[in-house]
Amino acid sequence: MGTEMVKGSEVEVSSQEEGLKGAYFRALLEENTTMSGRKKVSVRYKTLLTDDGSSPLTEAVQQSLLRPVPPEEEYMDVVLEEGTVVDAYLRDGWWTGVIINKKLEDSNFLVCFDSPPDIIVFEKTNLRAHVDWTDPKWVRPDLKEVDKKTMFCPGRMVEVSSSVDKAEDAWFPAMLIKEIEVDGEKKFIVKDCNHEARPNTTVVPRRVRPQPPPPSSVEEKYTLMDRVEAFHGSVWRKGLVKEVRTGKRYKVFLVATKEEHFFSQSDVRPLKVWEDEAWHDVPKVTSSSSHQTPNVMMMNSAANVEETPPPALLMALPFAKRSPYWKSPEAKEGYKTMPQRPHFSPLLAAEDVNHREWSAVGMTVSFYGFLEQVKGLKPHDSLSVLCSLSASFVELEEYGFDIGAPQSRIRKMMSLKDEQAKIAEEKQCLEKKVGEDEKRSRKLAEEMDVLKGKMLELQRQEAVARGEKEAADKRVVEMKASGERFEQKMEDVELEFLETASAPW
Numbered sequence: 001m002g003t004e005m006v007k008g009s010e011v012e013v014s015s016q017e018e019g020l021k022g023a024y025f026r027a028l029l030e031e032n033t034t035m036s037g038r039k040k041v042s043v044r045y046k047t048l049l050t051d052d053g054s055s056p057l058t059e060a061v062q063q064s065l066l067r068p069v070p071p072e073e074e075y076m077d078v079v080l081e082e083g084t085v086v087d088a089y090l091r092d093g094w095w096t097g098v099i100i101n102k103k104l105e106d107s108n109f110l111v112c113f114d115s116p117p118d119i120i121v122f123e124k125t126n127l128r129a130h131v132d133w134t135d136p137k138w139v140r141p142d143l144k145e146v147d148k149k150t151m152f153c154p155g156r157m158v159e160v161s162s163s164v165d166k167a168e169d170a171w172f173p174a175m176l177i178k179e180i181e182v183d184g185e186k187k188f189i190v191k192d193c194n195h196e197a198r199p200n201t202t203v204v205p206r207r208v209r210p211q212p213p214p215p216s217s218v219e220e221k222y223t224l225m226d227r228v229e230a231f232h233g234s235v236w237r238k239g240l241v242k243e244v245r246t247g248k249r250y251k252v253f254l255v256a257t258k259e260e261h262f263f264s265q266s267d268v269r270p271l272k273v274w275e276d277e278a279w280h281d282v283p284k285v286t287s288s289s290s291h292q293t294p295n296v297m298m299m300n301s302a303a304n305v306e307e308t309p310p311p312a313l314l315m316a317l318p319f320a321k322r323s324p325y326w327k328s329p330e331a332k333e334g335y336k337t338m339p340q341r342p343h344f345s346p347l348l349a350a351e352d353v354n355h356r357e358w359s360a361v362g363m364t365v366s367f368y369g370f371l372e373q374v375k376g377l378k379p380h381d382s383l384s385v386l387c388s389l390s391a392s393f394v395e396l397e398e399y400g401f402d403i404g405a406p407q408s409r410i411r412k413m414m415s416l417k418d419e420q421a422k423i424a425e426e427k428q429c430l431e432k433k434v435g436e437d438e439k440r441s442r443k444l445a446e447e448m449d450v451l452k453g454k455m456l457e458l459q460r461q462e463a464v465a466r467g468e469k470e471a472a473d474k475r476v477v478e479m480k481a482s483g484e485r486f487e488q489k490m491e492d493v494e495l496e497f498l499e500t501a502s503a504p505w
Contacts, residue, residue, distance in 0.1 A: 003135050003136050004032065004033050005029055005032070005033045005066065005068065006032050006033075007029050007030060007031050008028060008029060009028070009029045010026060010027070010028055011027055011028075011043065011067065011068060011069065012024040012025065012026055012066070012067050012069055012070075013025050013026075013027050013045070013061055013065055014067070019115075019116055020093075021115045022095065022096050022114070023095045024067075024087065024093055024095075024096075025045055025046075025048055025092065025094075026045070026069070026093075027045045027046060028043065028046065029041060030044055030058070033063050034063070037063040037064060040060040040061060040062055040063070041060065041061065041063055041066070042058060042059070043058070043059065043060075043066075044057070045057045047092035047093065048092060067133040070128070070131050070138060071138075074138045074140070075129035075131055078129035078140070080099060080109060080124065081102065081143075082100060082101060082102060083099065083143035084098070084099045084129060084144075085098055085129070085130040085141045086098070086099055086109075086111060086127045086128060086129055086130050087127070087130050088111050088120070088122050088126060088127055089126045095113060096113075096130050097111040097112055098144045098146070099112075099127075100112045100119070100146050100154055101155055103121070107123075107124060108121050108122065109121070109124065109127060110155050111127070112178075116200075117178040117180075117189050118177060118191070118200060119154060119155055119175055119177050151277070152176050152179065152188065152205075152208065154176060154177060154178055155175065155176070156176045156210075157174075157175055157176075157193075158173075158174055158175070158176050158209060159171040159172065159173055159174065159209050159210070159236065160192075160201070160203055160207055160208055161206075161209075168237070168256035168257070170233075170236065170256070171209070171236045172193075172194055172234055172235045172236070173192075174208075175191045176189075176190055177189040177190060177191055177200055182202070186205055187202050187204055187205070188202070188204075189202050190202075190203055190208065194234040210274070212229075212272050212274075212279060213279060214269075215269060215270060220270070221248075222241045222244065222268060222270075223241065224242070225240055225241060226240070226241040226270075227239075227271040227283075228240070228241055228250075228252060228269060229268070229269050230252045230254065230267055231263070231267040232254065232263070232267075236269075237255075237256060237257070238254070238255045238256065238271060239253055239255060240348075241268075242343055242345060245262075248264060248265035249263065249264055250265075250268055253343070260345075260400070270282075317344060317360075318345065318347050318348045318353075318356050319344070319347070319356040319357040319360065320357070322357065323357050323358070323361055325361045326361060326364070329365050329367070329368050332368040332371075334368045334371040334372065338371065338405060340364070340367065340400075340402060341402075342360070342364070342396075342399045343399065344356065344359075344363075344399050344400060345400065346398055346399060347359055360399075363396055363399055366392070366396070367393075367401050370389055370393060371406055373389060374410060377413060379420075383414065383417050386414050386417065387414075389406075390407060390410045390414075393406055393407055394407075
């Protein structure tokens with residue numbers, strides 16, 4: 001080992017455990033090291049505790065894992081810059097990494113680690129220039145080359161697809177940590193920027209893309225049917241602009257989830273596609289054929305549900321309302337009490353505009369038919385009927401129908417059905433317990449009858465035993481009286497014997 005360190009010295013211990021390799025932890029020597037360095041020595045850590053947290057952790061370690069604490073003069077004057085090998089204080093120890101970027105706005109540093117692969121932001125106070133102990137001196141490593149030119153270099157901000165099977169093109173912002181090779185296949189380790197507490201993820205290259213270029217103008221405005229991406233649920237999702245409001249707010253129809261939400265300007269961006277290592281614009285959706293124009297409805301402030309002053313908005317239908325069959329749902333009772341304003345956006349997928357309108361008419365008729373079915377439900381109707389109606393309303397909700405009231409009523413009735421089933425189950429349980437207790441009662445009655453029989457038999461045996469005891473007691477008294485007579489006879493015989501012996505000749 002070379003330099004001998006004595007008991008009580010403060011040292012740093014390098015860990016070889018998986019997930020801790022390369023980290024140094026402060027400790028106190030509990031015995032002297034040896035010149036040979038073969039023997040393990042005991043150390044007591046200053047920051048690591050036992051499993052129960054009650055006391056500092058003590059363990060025996062190889063002397064090759066020990067080094068003195070680096071003196072401040074070895075690293076205090078080092079200028080921290082990109083490529084500097086540093087020790088970063090993290091999780092009670094010093095971890096070796098490389099600075100890959102200095103954030104000038106807040107004087108923080110991005111540090112890249114190899115084991116385990118990660119990139120973390122540190123303040124300068126939690127960093128020190130790394131020095132290696134080559135007994136008996138300290139050696140400062142050279143600057144490392146930092147890759148900042150390649151498209152997917154460590155520390156690059158990217159976006160990662162949240163769905164492998166492309167069921168939804170949703171992308172979350174992430175930082176690329178490292179490129180690795182697994183079974184001969186290139187993969188990337190990425191860090192979720194929205195949820196930094198989550199473990200880093202390994203993904204295939206097709207799920208990673210650079211961040212799209214920012215809009216050409218901060219004040220860029222979107223119009224009806226523009227293809228956009230909206231930031232919703234911590235991911236960027238494809239959508240269509242369905243309403244334009246004042247105050248730079250837009251209602252966007254999310255293509256994958258069939259939901260509509262309002263977004264501010266900062267949470268909407270033009271839809272672009274990453275193909276062949278380049279960004280491509282996506283053409284605007286046309287809401288109808290070339291000879292037809294979409295219905296555009298102006299909503300005044302009276303129809304607006306937001307707080308005053310309400311902004312004006314536009315809403316487009318993907319067809320022209322021309323069919324005479326619209327009068328059929330409008331004649332139903334529910335139409336007057338619950339008028340609807342569906343957007344029918346998913347019908348844009350149909351090429352035939354007439355098919356769009358016929359489908360819309362059918363859905364509207366179905367909606368009001370379902371309302372009548374809800375009103376006609378009876379207590380004995382099965383839960384499956386309610387579930388089927390609820391599912392039907394959910395399907396219509398995708399097209400913009402307001403299903404809040406009927407769904408609320410269905411949920412209430414389902415709750416009552418659940419309560420009914422619960423009461424029936426409780427009643428059944430009670431009846432079962434009554435049956436069990438009745439069975440138990442009959443069994444106890446039978447056992448009591450058996451016990452009574454045994455008691456009668458014992459009483460008979462007791463009477464017999466009592467009679468035999470009395471007879472025995474009587475015989476004992478008689479025999480004792482006979483014994484007294486025998487003793488008197490014995491005394492008489494002894495007296496006669498003495499008289500005979502002492503008689504004169």
